[in-house]
Amino acid sequence: AQSVAQPEDQVNVAEGNPLTVKCTYSVSGNPYLFWYVQYPNRGLQFLLKYITGDNLVKGSYGFEAEFNKSQTSFHLKKPSALVSDSALYFCAVKGYGQNFVFGPGTRLSVLP
Amino acid sequence: ETGVTQSPTHLIKTRGQQVTLRCSSQSGHNTVSWYQQALGQGPQFIFQYYREEENGRGNFPPRFSGLQFPNYSSELNVNALELDDSALYLCASSVTGKNTEAFFGQGTRLTVV
Numbered sequence: 001a002q003s004v005a006q007p008e009d010q011v012n013v014a015e016g017n018p019l020t021v022k023c024t025y026s027v028s029g030n031p032y033l034f035w036y037v038q039y040p041n042r043g044l045q046f047l048l049k050y051i052t053g054d055n056l057v058k059g060s061y062g063f064e065a066e067f068n069k070s071q072t073s074f075h076l077k078k079p080s081a082l083v084s085d086s087a088l089y090f091c092a093v094k095g096y097g098q099n100f101v102f103g104p105g106t107r108l109s110v111l112p
Numbered sequence: 113e114t115g116v117t118q119s120p121t122h123l124i125k126t127r128g129q130q131v132t133l134r135c136s137s138q139s140g141h142n143t144v145s146w147y148q149q150a151l152g153q154g155p156q157f158i159f160q161y162y163r164e165e166e167n168g169r170g171n172f173p174p175r176f177s178g179l180q181f182p183n184y185s186s187e188l189n190v191n192a193l194e195l196d197d198s199a200l201y202l203c204a205s206s207v208t209g210k211n212t213e214a215f216f217g218q219g220t221r222l223t224v225v
Binding site: 032034036041042043044045046049051090094095097098099100101102103104105 | 116118143145147153154155156157160167168170202204206208209210211212213214215216217218219221
């Protein structure tokens, strides 16, 4: 079965420092990987996706993600964190159909 | 804004009642999916509709049902509400395909008392 793990419930980082939110996946076949962000009382906003090609994917709001096939990971990164990046982040993989299988989420807190 | 709108935003129902949640998809999108997000958890897939037919379903009982209309708007119906149905219900619209992202509405917060 397709699955996603986010090993950290919470990530704290100081404003201006680089951030990493970790994700590992388990799929059969080629992985279609996505990152979404959720602000309080809001739906999910798409950040970026990996389908094929370059292992470094660039997305919205300065975020990027690195796909590593050998480690089955798809970590979300940003060179310089902003307080406004504080939110809940979800990694997801496309399931056998076209539905998303989401990880449990990682809460990012950027401290001023 | 994603162009996906859901109504109502909040709803309180009594155990055993029935509820209908509505979603208006983004223009040009032919696929709509519904997800349940319990507090502190990731969204769980309920079902998906493509061209008005259900074409995928998660591990939810038959009392969760849906419809997609010709204009690609959608409804989620839940019968015989249980306390555990309290959650944020998210609608997502997309163009069909494994490599396509989905755009989510702001959700409907359902509380069952």
